Amino acid sequence: MFSKRYPTMKHRIAVYFRKCNLKITLSLVVIFFLYKWMNKLPRMPDAPVVSEVDAMDFFDNKLKGDGLNFTWAHATNSLEQLHNAQKAKVYGIEADVIFKNEGTSYQEQLPIMAHPPKLRSDLTLQMFLHETILGESLIKLDFKTLLSVGLSLQIINEVADNIKVPVWLNADILQGPGDAPPPSTPASSFINKLSSGFHFCTISLGWTTNTRHPVPYTWSNVYEMYTTIMSTGISKRKLTFPVAAAMLKNSIIQLKWLCEHFDSTLTVWQSSEDDHVDISELVYLRSKFPKDKIYYDLMPITMEKFRHVANNFDMLTQAHRTREEYSVDTTKWVLKVSNLHSSDLKVGEDVVWLSGPEAQLKSFRRVTTSKHMLIRGAVSFIAKNFAEQSYKSSLQIFVFGEDHLDNHPSGIRCSIDNSGRMIIASDHVEGSSLYLDKDAGASRSSCYHFELRISGYTVEFSASAPKFDCNVMQELHRPQSIKTELDSKGLLDPFYLIMRNGRSEGYAILEQLKIT
Template sequence: MAYQRDSALFFPPLPRSYKKHIVFQIIGAAVVIFVWYNLNGGFLPKFLVPRMPYFNFGPEIGCLVFFNVDNDASKIQWARAANDKKSVTDAISNPAIHMIGGDIVLRGHGTKSQSLEPVMARPPKIDSDITFKEWLELVGTGNKGIKIHLHSMESVEISLQILKEFHEQKPIKSPVWIHADVLQGPHGDKPVIDFERFYKTLMRLFPKCTLSLGWTTGTHTDLSQSSYSWEMVWDMLDLVQSHEEEISDHLLVFQARLSLIHNSVPQLKWLKDNTQHSSIMIWHEDGDISANEDVMYTAYRFPPDLIYYDLNHERLQRLLSQYRHMSREKVHELVLRRDEVMFKPQGWLKMGFHRQKNSILASTEAIILVNPIVHIVSKSKYLPTPEIYIQGRVTFFNRKNREAEAHHTGLNIYVRPTEYTMFDKIVGIRCFIGAGGELEVTGSNLPSKIPSFRKTARMTPSFSNCYRFRITDERTHLSFAVKALHHCTVLESVEPDEELVALLHVELPKGLEGEKQHPFILRMEDNNREGLIDELSIKHKG
């Protein structure tokens, strides 16, 4: 009894009204949770779902989550071209394999006897000892992920319908990648898969998957100049962004061939940086000659969770496994040289019409200025002095197929700007590089009390439409050095040129005081070209 009396002192009985209050709170909370769950289709808010695609466990689950490989995509092991019964059963029984890949065509592909039955074969093969249905029965219910590569437009709808029906009967719990080559790549043929038809069919029949996209490729006796060009990766970005709302909550992978990587890493990194939830897959084709340094280059430039490897090559795989996290020791010396001149987006501000779609496409690899209504301004300001200069490279593209206007179509680099909130009223010194090789230094919207000045030069442009520039504001005069480059994509183009020769020395008029600090500004002059700027930096001599 004493114990009960003592307990009552510490835990006095609750009033009846208070008990009712607690009951009503519990009921109210339950109602709120019930309504929330039904409105959102789950406990996770809808606005977070596109940002967290891994929460839906099924064929759309990411490989890194499903296989728990310490967030290192290089640890995912692939069984490629498992297109016959023996290859499939060997891959299933191999504990080291995570993902099993297969190729699909219609039986008799491209012949008069072509049927409507998808089989596992990679062209030029057109038949197999296993159909896609049989293949799914073997690989679709286990703990391996699957990747299917569609090789003909005729096989897309039939194959995806089979996949859908299989998943409805035997739900797939492991990752499913669906791949198609949708653009023409280096030395490749015109793609047989139409992206729009492929994508619409995929979204209708089997939208919950990892979408894998690639370029057709080929080989050549000399690949030293070959690459996934800026135009190629830009075309891929256009395809993805044409369905931005639908793709935004999908895991996305871009496939690239190892033998074509040497000159392609900046382009692929830029593509990855400008797409959501995307990764890169590097694959090695049997018979290709690939350098160890190229494997290390990709490992060095991409974080471990953003790049997969399907090498199918013992030496390359061993190299990757051993040096994946020490890749800096194995890269080409020019890769480290490029580190010194890489663009630093955090050092620049975007100004103008901020909502203009794709007005600026930025990455540590490069920045693309698409139109003149948006410009970039350096965050830091500088005093005019011979010890400081701005340098970089610009490559002009003509994706709108427009005629260039002499002394008008090109890139403006503004020195000593004082007003720059309006793109068409930037006040300062304008240094212009024309797409046709024209150079010009002149005042831009300067007060009438300052004497006008203009000095021009011209150079022969190269087929690459690429120019290296350096501008030094030396207080009393300005030095403008420009050189047309024959190659701007190859890794070797990062090698320092012989000293750039100043083509224009401009004496600056009185009234342009050089005692204040100013930023640098870059802007396209018109809509007739797009400008890709890389190796952009502000340097201090010595």
């Protein structure tokens, strides 16, 4: 029949293609209307990927590269507080995590958002995450004790693939200065739970504090944090260090040194209006750090005062200006470590740590005493082993000599150690057996200010424990001095200035140095 109606092959092919085109056209029409109908249905949001960017990158141009523009909702531990924070469109939402009724006989294995002494909340961690992980604000979880950390991390991990905002995990892992209490989340226990995973999170590591009696963060505090991070395998992770605004005075150089060693920021916090905050210290802090490396979680009144003067560096005090005048200019020195694998030299932007004879600081050019020379500085000592109560560490300054490859400089050695003992002696100087010593008195803070005056071949070395601030140079307070007239035989002039730590049990931290 088909062959009779379409007798030739040409006719048959033409009919076949007409039928195929009709089918294709009908199929396309069906697909088109089906597509239009499906697009009218409510769409589920695309599954976001886990955020691995920091807060500045996440908020892009909104913050203008300045942590001062970052706003916080603090202690967001109830549904009402959370909804208020979301309505306010703050950049960061901070909340505290404990077990329900933690520490009582009614304790439940249920992480909730609460800050002791409150032990109950209408907001569980699971609810908090459900409300925030698809939102527009960074979330910061502050673990008040170690008990809830393990289960909380499991809950976070279950929703990790759906998190599209930056996440900070915080705990006070080290005991702070003064009479701060011991940590309730020990360092190794907290970090070990994070070290093998949670790479999408910023780890926030702090010290316990007592802001009623604020004292500065010390070199020992930042060194303990440094060694903790280095020993637990998180040195390449994104970090932030929460620090009390009330404790910034005489702490800024120490905190800056710590941050320089990691991909890290500072988070400056104030828990209540009762915590006295010196606005000039906030301004000085801002002058020492890049603007995108500091976040401010301050009380509204403090924040308002600070915003008005944040970029007014005329607010800096004379102590701040002196601190800058005497900061160590590392561009004028050669930093030498004879053992290439040695970690004895820890250099900051304006401080130098010396440990043992292998690490030396050598002047870039030779100097001469044809005119008067004055070397003024400040040195702090800390033990390498925190448990070590009795250790020896000393700053040695060599003049009229030269450097040797065997780590034994020659010349006249002027030194002070952590007990306050001062020495002027000749080292490897032919025909000289000079040795003079004196006690400058022990410093409670293990810090000393020193002066070395050289006029011709007359050398006077003075030192004292500072009366007030260790890291701000001032006139020596009741100094002890050693003065001697040298025999020029065997001495070099001009010569390189050489500084090192003569003992290896502790660090000599050179934090102020000026030569005139």
